[in-house]
Amino acid sequence: MVGVEHSDNPLVVDISAYILTEYVPAKPLESNLEVVFSTTDQALSEKCGQLNCGDNLKFPFARAGYAPTAVYIQDAKELVVADAATETKRVVELSLNISSLGEFDYEPGDTVAILPSNDPHVVAQLLHRLDIVQQADSYCLVRLALNCAKKSAKVPAHLPTTSAKTPREILTDCLSLHSVLQKQFLSALARCTSDSKERAFLASLSSKQGTNHYQTLILERGLCMLDLLELCASCQPTLALLVEHLPRLLPRPYSISNSPLECSKQMLRIIYSIRTHKAGVTTAMLEAKIKQHEEQLQQPVKLFLYPRIQNAFRYTDQELTGNQILIAVGTGLAPFLGFLAHKQRQQLATGETWLYVGAKTPQAMLKQQQLLDWQASSILQRLRLCYSRSSTPEEPKYVQQLLEEDAEQLVELLLQPSTILYVCADGAKISKSIEEGLRRCLQLALHLDEMEAVQRLKELRTQGKYREDLWL
Numbered sequence: 155m156v157g158v159e160h161s162d163n164p165l166v167v168d169i170s171a172y173i174l175t176e177y178v179p180a181k182p183l184e185s186n187l188e189v190v191f192s193t194t195d196q197a198l199s200e201k202c203g204q205l206n207c208g209d210n211l212k213f214p215f216a217r218a219g220y221a222p223t224a225v226y227i228q229d230a231k232e233l234v235v236a237d238a239a240t241e242t243k244r245v246v247e248l249s250l251n252i253s254s255l256g257e258f259d260y261e262p263g264d265t266v267a268i269l270p271s272n273d274p275h276v277v278a279q280l281l282h283r284l285d286i287v288q289q290a291d292s293y294c295l296v297r298l299a300l301n302c303a304k305k306s307a308k309v310p311a312h313l314p315t316t317s318a319k320t321p322r323e324i325l326t327d328c329l330s331l332h333s334v335l336q337k338q339f340l341s342a343l344a345r346c347t348s349d350s351k352e353r354a355f356l357a358s359l360s361s362k363q364g365t366n367h368y369q370t371l372i373l374e375r376g377l378c379m380l381d382l383l384e385l386c387a388s389c390q391p392t393l394a395l396l397v398e399h400l401p402r403l404l405p406r407p408y409s410i411s412n413s414p415l416e417c418s419k420q421m422l423r424i425i426y427s428i429r430t431h432k433a434g435v436t437t438a439m440l441e442a443k444i445k446q447h448e449e450q451l452q453q454p455v456k457l458f459l460y461p462r463i464q465n466a467f468r469y470t471d472q473e474l475t476g477n478q479i480l481i482a483v484g485t486g487l488a489p490f491l492g493f494l495a496h497k498q499r500q501q502l503a504t505g506e507t508w509l510y511v512g513a514k515t516p517q518a519m520l521k522q523q524q525l526l527d528w529q530a531s532s533i534l535q536r537l538r539l540c541y542s543r544s545s546t547p548e549e550p551k552y553v554q555q556l557l558e559e560d561a562e563q564l565v566e567l568l569l570q571p572s573t574i575l576y577v578c579a580d581g582a583k584i585s586k587s588i589e590e591g592l593r594r595c596l597q598l599a600l601h602l603d604e605m606e607a608v609q610r611l612k613e614l615r616t617q618g619k620y621r622e623d624l625w626l
């Protein structure tokens with residue numbers, strides 16, 4: 155059965171409840187692509203994610219001169235233990251040997267992109283469903299179908315057109331198996347379904363009349379293709395149909411969480427959090443690689459990454475003599491650990507640094523002892539921590555409450571010419587709440603009305619004094 159991620163949490167959907175009596179299925183896309191198996195032997199290529207696909211494949215936000223490169227896991231440390239009672243996610247710090255990247259100059263705040271791959275078990279089950287287990291490791295190419303009438307049709311660059319890959323590699327490296335299903339895809343899946351009830355379910359979901367059901371199941375509950383294959387056992391699509399409809403498996407960004415001065419330039423660290431249920435594709439892959447690293451210490455375990463373009467969310471030589479206000483929630487602390495380690499090692503760093511961090515519980519606060527040590531050694535002039543699951547009513551639970559408590563002094567520091575405020579949070583909702591907290595601070599300290607404070611925040615952004623890193 156496909157959809158292993160539901161093993162702890164079975165997928166329960168009564169498909170009969172979503173079959174309409176009257177509907178017009180969405181018109182499926184014309185099929186433009188076909189998969190052809192190669193008859194000649196192919197030179198073995200280094201399996202590296204989406205490299206060796208189309209020659210024109212671009213890697214989003216790649217820094218000039220860098221392509222995805224194999225780097226090696228050096229160490230993995232659990233920073234936070236998952237806790238179901240407080241819905242705390244496991245957090246891991248990964249040290250990577252990046253000597254293969256060559257001369258790579260990075261600064262605190264920079265990010266790298268990791269190439270994900272889909273879970274091999276899910277891929278194996280999918281190959282079974284597509285009934286191509288025998289050909290799973292034979293080389294194939296994707297090309298325009300001979301009867302393709304669409305003049306503008308092209309094979310997407312993330313699919314192999316010249317140098318061959320196997321169906322297993324295409325499903326593992328190239329296609330996003332968890333993407334939001336388009337109605338045309340649902341309609342095409344219905345056409346490959348032999349059971350009449352299952353076919354009617356998929357076709358209803360694809361129809362205009364089924365928009366409410368599409369909203370509930372696909373957009374709100376987030377059912378993906380794997381879930382639908384689990385629900386519709388008689389649906390048997392072809393590989394060509396999947397390459398036609400599934401989007402590219404995109405690289406995911408991660409913040410570098412150390413200073414280049416802290417360790418040799420051959421090394422960098424990232425910190426990631428992983429959900430216990432329905433873990434994401436990349437984080438699940440990283441977990442599997444860590445397990446492999448722990449089991450086979452002799453053999454290095456690799457993953458593919460590339461440096462991303464730098465932006466203003468950085469702590470560079472220019473900022474050394476200025477002040478910083480750092481605001482983070484949860485794993486959002488990761489880049490600031492790099493800022494602070496950098497400041498500790500820079501004689502020239504003379505400014506004030508204030509850090510505000512929120513976590514669910516004290517156990518979920520990343521590197522709490524290190525933060526206290528930085529406070530004790532005056533790397534941090536102010537450290538304010540809060541816990542959203544705190545049961546003490548008088549304690550602030552959210553960073554925006556801490557900001558408001560400090561409103562007068564915070565705004566005074568913020569308005570100094572050399573001060574930069576950095577916010578790092580995973581999700582638009584958290585950063586919005588922080589922005590509202592900052593707006594209230596400006597109102598309180600400068601006696602502004604709401605509109606004036608909003609305008610002031612806008613100006614701070616434009617001046618580069620308010621910088622955000624949002625992990626959407």
Ligand SMILES: Cc1cc2nc3c(=O)[nH]c(=O)nc-3n(C[C@H](O)[C@H](O)[C@H](O)COP(=O)(O)OP(=O)(O)OC[C@H]3O[C@@H](n4cnc5c(N)ncnc54)[C@H](O)[C@@H]3O)c2cc1C
Pocket residue numbers: 243265270332406407408409410424425426427428429433434435436437438485488623624625626
């Ligand atoms: C500039 C930038 C820097 C980033 N830096 C970091 C970093 O340093 N550390 C870090 O952990 N992440 C960071 N992220 C987020 C990261 O890129 C991934 O989005 C995240 O790790 C989930 O990837 P995935 O492939 O495992 O999940 P996907 O398969 O893409 O996830 C599918 C769905 O599950 C949700 N999801 C998956 N995992 C989680 C999770 N752990 N918490 C909440 N929701 C989740 C996602 O919102 C998504 O809707 C950053 C993002 C950006 C844009």
